[in-house]
C-alpha cells in the first residue's frame with residue numbers, strides 16, 4: 001500500500017486528502033501533518049471572529065469541483081441557515097469560521113468514518129514537518145519536530161500562507177511590544193486602551209478584517225490605515241451577463257493590448273450603467289494562463305502600474321462590510337493615508353511609523369501598529 005504524506009492541513013492539504021479518499025483506485029495510507037491552526041482551517045478559516053466573512057458568495061464556495069452546490073447544501077444542515085430562502089442563501093457571504101467548520105467536517109468524515117473505511121485511510125498528525133529527504137529504500141523520509149520520522153512514497157507540500165516577511169526598512173529581528181508583525185496571529189490581547197490610536201499597515205482585505213475587529217470593540221481612538229496606493233477594496237455587486245469580453249485569444253494578447261481591451265470594455269460597461277469590474281470578473285478563468293504568457297518585463301510592469309487597481313477590483317468585499325468601512329471613514333473613525341512605510345521605531349507610549357509620501361517624509365504615532 002502506498003503512503004502519501006501531506007504537509008499542511010489548510011484548504012489545500014485537506015482537499016487533497018479528501019479527493020484522494022474519493023478518487024484513489026488503489027488502497028493508500030494518507031498522513032496529514034499540520035501544525036499551528038486546527039486541521040482544515042488554515043490561515044483564512046482559522047479566524048473565530050463572526051465579522052470576518054468569506055469574500056465569495058456561498059454559491060461559489062463548494063470545495064468539491066464536481067458538486068457545485070455542496071457548500072450551499074451543507075449550510076442547510078446548520079440551524080441558522082436552514083430556513084433561508086434558496087436565492088438568499090446562495091448570495092450570502094458567510095463567516096469564514098463557518099467555512100472552516102465545513103472543511104473540518106469534510107475531513108472528519110474520512111479521518112473518523114462511521115462505517116467501514118474505504119480504500120484510503122487518512123491519519124492526522126498535529127506536528128510540524130521540518131525536513132524531507134530521500135530514503136535509502138527509494139522513498140522519502142519526513143522528519144517531524146517531535147522527532148518522529150515518517151517513511152513515505154510521496155509528499156504533497158500544502159504549506160500555504162506563510163507569516164508576512166519582515167517589512168523592508170526594519171532592522172533584522174526587529175520586534176516591539178507595540179508592533180504586531182503578523183496580522184493573522186492572536187494580537188487582541190495586545191490591544192491598548194480603546195481610546196488610543198492604532199495604525200494599520202496596508203489597506204487590503206486583512207486591514208478590513210482588523211478594522212472590523214476594532215469596530216466590534218467600539219474602538220474610540222483613531223484608526224489610521226496606510227498603504228502605497230491608499231486604495232480600499234471595492235464592494236461586491238450583482239453583475240450582468242456580459243459575453244463581449246474577453247476577446248478570443250485573450251490569454252496571449254500581451255499586457256499592452258490586454259490593458260487597452262480591458263479599458264475599452266470598462267468604458268462600454270459604464271456606458272450601460274453597469275459596474276466596470278465585471279470586465280475583471282470575466283478574466284478570472286484566464287488569469288493563470290495570461291500570467292504564464294506574460295514576459296518578465298510585462299509581469300514587472302503589471303506589478304508596478306496595475307496591481308493595486310487589479311487587487312481592489314478583483315478581491316472585493318461583501319456589501320455590508322463595505323458599508324461599515326465607509327461609515328467608519330465618514331464618522332472619522334478610520335483615516336486612510338497614502339505613503340510608503342519605510343520604518344517603525346519605538347517611542348514614548350508606542351511606536352512611530354515612518355512614511356515617505358508625495359509631500360515628503362512623515363510619521364504616524366500609535367499605541368499599536370499592526
Ligand SMILES: Cc1cc2nc3c(=O)[nH]c(=O)nc-3n(C[C@H](O)[C@H](O)[C@H](O)COP(=O)(O)OP(=O)(O)OC[C@H]3O[C@@H](n4cnc5c(N)ncnc54)[C@H](O)[C@@H]3O)c2cc1C
Pocket residue numbers: 007008009010011012013014033034035036037041042043044045053054055056096127128129130158159160161162206
Ligand atoms: C485572511 C485571509 C482571508 C481569505 N479569505 C478567502 C475567502 O474568503 N475565500 C477564498 O476563496 N479564499 C480566501 N483566502 C485565500 C485562502 O488563503 C485560500 O483560499 C486557501 O485557504 C489557502 O489554503 P492553503 O491550504 O493553501 O494554505 P493555508 O490556509 O495557509 O494552510 C496551510 C497550513 O499548513 C500548515 N503548515 C505550514 N507549514 C507546515 C509544516 N512545515 N508542517 C506542518 N504544517 C504546516 C499551516 O500551519 C496551515 O495550517 C483568504 C486568505 C487569507 C490569508
